[in-house]
Amino acid sequence: MTRRENVERQEFAEERASLWKLTLGPVTWAVHFAASYSLTAVWCAKLAAPQDDITLLRLIIGAGTIVALVVILLFGLSAWRQWNYTQTGRATHAFGDAENRHEFLGHAATLLCGVSFIGTLYTAIPVLVIGSCT
Amino acid sequence: MPHRREGIEIFARKPTAVVAGAVFAAFGLSACEGPQSAFGATGADAIQLETLFIVMLVGAAILWVAVNGLFFYVTRVHTTSISRRLANGVIIGGGIGLPLVVVTALLVYGLSIMPDQRAEGDGLVVKVTGEKWWWRTEYQPLAGAPVVSANEIRLPTGSRTTFELTSERVIHSFWIPKLGGKMDMFPGRTTVLTLEPVTPGIYRGQCAEFCGESHALMAFKAVVMEPDAFDAWLEAEAAPIQADPQAPGAEIFFGEGCGACHALRGTQANGAVGPDLTHLATRESLAAAALPMNREALAKWVRNPETYKPGVKMPAYDHLSDEELDTLAGWLMELK
Ligand SMILES: [Cu+2]
Numbered sequence: 001m002t003r004r005e006n007v008e009r010q011e012f013a014e015e016r017a018s019l020w021k022l023t024l025g026p027v028t029w030a031v032h033f034a035a036s037y038s039l040t041a042v043w044c045a046k047l048a049a050p051q052d053d054i055t056l057l058r059l060i061i062g063a064g065t066i067v068a069l070v071v072i073l074l075f076g077l078s079a080w081r082q083w084n085y086t087q088t089g090r091a092t093h094a095f096g097d098a099e100n101r102h103e104f105l106g107h108a109a110t111l112l113c114g115v116s117f118i119g120t121l122y123t124a125i126p127v128l129v130i131g132s133c134t
Numbered sequence: 135m136p137h138r139r140e141g142i143e144i145f146a147r148k149p150t151a152v153v154a155g156a157v158f159a160a161f162g163l164s165a166c167e168g169p170q171s172a173f174g175a176t177g178a179d180a181i182q183l184e185t186l187f188i189v190m191l192v193g194a195a196i197l198w199v200a201v202n203g204l205f206f207y208v209t210r211v212h213t214t215s216i217s218r219r220l221a222n223g224v225i226i227g228g229g230i231g232l233p234l235v236v237v238t239a240l241l242v243y244g245l246s247i248m249p250d251q252r253a254e255g256d257g258l259v260v261k262v263t264g265e266k267w268w269w270r271t272e273y274q275p276l277a278g279a280p281v282v283s284a285n286e287i288r289l290p291t292g293s294r295t296t297f298e299l300t301s302e303r304v305i306h307s308f309w310i311p312k313l314g315g316k317m318d319m320f321p322g323r324t325t326v327l328t329l330e331p332v333t334p335g336i337y338r339g340q341c342a343e344f345c346g347e348s349h350a351l352m353a354f355k356a357v358v359m360e361p362d363a364f365d366a367w368l369e370a371e372a373a374p375i376q377a378d379p380q381a382p383g384a385e386i387f388f389g390e391g392c393g394a395c396h397a398l399r400g401t402q403a404n405g406a407v408g409p410d411l412t413h414l415a416t417r418e419s420l421a422a423a424a425l426p427m428n429r430e431a432l433a434k435w436v437r438n439p440e441t442y443k444p445g446v447k448m449p450a451y452d453h454l455s456d457e458e459l460d461t462l463a464g465w466l467m468e469l470k
Contacts, residue, residue: 051254118234122241129246 010129018082018105024075025113029120032068034059036123044133051132060126065124069117075111082106168309169338176333176358177249177313178294182247192263193240197233204228251315253329255296260287262299263321264306266345266447267352268409281372282397283407286417287339287356288311290364294330307343311354315344331358347445353423359372368415374400375412378469381463386458390451398469408448414469432463 043057058109083106085091093104167174175181204224208216259279263270272286273281287310289295299308301319308327308358309316317327341352359367375398378384386391399412417427424442425431435442437459438450454462 122238125238126245128278129242130249132249134249134252 008098012080015098015101016106018102018109021075021079021082022105022109022112025072025079025109025116028072028075029116029123031066031070033123034119035064040046042054048133050134054132058131061124065120065127068120072113072117076110079106079109079113083110110123138448147351154385166344168334170340172311175219175312176335176337177310178330178332179251179314180312180326181248181332183315186244186247188237189243190240193236197236200232201228227332234450235393242299249293251422252296253328253330257293257295258290259298262287262297262308262319262350264299264301264304264308264341264345266303266445267341267348267443269352269354272410273371279372281368282399282410283371283413284411285422286419288367289329289331289356289358290361291331291358293360294328297327297329297407299327304337304345306341306345306352308339309342310339311356312337312339313356317341334358334360334363342442348424348443351422351424353419355418355423357418371416371468372415377465377468381465381468383461383463383468386454387465390454395448411469415467416470429460429463433453433459433464436462 039061040057043054048054048057049109085107086104088101091107093100093107172180172187173184175184178357208224215352257276259274261272261274268438269284269285271283271287273283275281297308297317299319300315300323301321303321306319307316308319310329313331314327314329317325319325335358337356337358339354339356341349343349345352379398379401386403387398388403393401393405395405395407397406397410397412398412399403404413415427418429419425421426421435421439421443425435433456436451437454438452439446439448440450451459
């Protein structure tokens with residue numbers, strides 16, 4: 001193994017952490033989604049009669065949504081910094097060297113956080129308009 | 135030469151496109167009329183669904199035109215290279231911003247009307263059981279005893295009727311497109327649907343879940359009436375038979391054992407395998423809308439039901455002579 005290869009290897013290993021970061025936005029969205037749906041399912045099956053008012057459930061999901069959105073926003077911000085677009089102005093990462101990879105992962109994570117933000121919002125829209133379990 | 139070939143190709147394609155368009159339009163238009171169309175809705179729920187459809191269609195059209203319009207613009211109109219800012223604007227504005235706004239608006243609107251579609255009933259309760267291949271009905275008015283009937287749904291305007299739906303053996307689905315959405319009927323379970331008819335008239339319902347050979351022939355007439363007319367009908371429907379149970383036709387009916395499967399309230403016929411026939415002749419159609427309600431159709435039906443409904447659970451009476459069948463049918467037409 002040449003020295004250059006060795007360095008590359010090491011840099012790539014460091015990047016593993018941000019490979020995980022890539023999933024944080026979508027995972028938050030998924031957790032929010034699963035929690036909202038299962039909570040509603042249990043609530044409507046066990047706690048509330050079909051025509052009962054479910055304001056409390058709506059408030060809980062609303063609060064959970066705000067938390068999820070803030071979390072996604074924070075992940076998004078960190079990813080945005082990693083992308084470093086304001087400094088470099090780079091939207092493509094053509095060289096595939098360590099710096100490029102770093103920025104590319106930040107770029108991808110930023111976009112995924114954007115999608116997750118919208119997805120989480122959409123998941124929560126029903127609590128704005130639906131007032132009972134039916 | 136390549137130009138010419140292109141020209142010929144386009145020319146050759148055009149007639150197909152025109153024919154396809156015409157066929158499509160014809161189908162589209164023909165589906166807009168008739169007693170079973172979801173267009174021209176006559177019930178509160180169906181009117182709301184129709185509006186929902188139009189709104190969704192307009193939303194989809196706006197998105198389609200805008201997104202493809204931008205695509206057309208950058209591939210056909212403005213084919214020279216464009217500035218980064220414009221490119222970003224087109225992609226972010228047209229590809230993300232616009233769909234986001236339109237889809238969000240549609241989603242909020244669609245969700246907001248969902249509770250209305252499941253509003254609670256405030257009047258009559260009708261129990262409907264899906265059978266192979268007919269409908270057992272029982273009307274439970276706010277005051278008074280339940281009334282058993284079959285193969286037709288009558289509803290008053292001005293209130294929201296509750297349907298308690300179930301099924302005997304297989305899954306069926308209850309659907310009157312002019313009045314509202316559909317609801318499946320399951321053996322051993324009760325599902326609930328409420329409908330609020332607005333305009334009196336005779337509409338058509340159809341089983342909307344494949345249930346066997348005669349599934350397509352499992353339909354019914356839905357008769358929407360003014361409340362007073364409805365009350366009068368229900369009172370008449372609750373009464374025992376009005377035809378003479380000693381008439382020659384009646385003798386054939388009882389002699390052939392029809393009463394083992396069919397009930398005629400006020401006589402010894404109390405079978406429950408087939409539809410209640412106490413007021414058969416008041417129905418708008420015969421055998422769950424498979425045939426018209428008249429003497430000839432009745433005679434043909436009794437002679438051999440299988441001809442009109444494959445797999446039917448009623449035996450043929452082809453050993454009866456034409457005169458006997460006619461006499462029987464004439465008497466059945468007196469079951470008002
Ligand atoms: Cu059916």
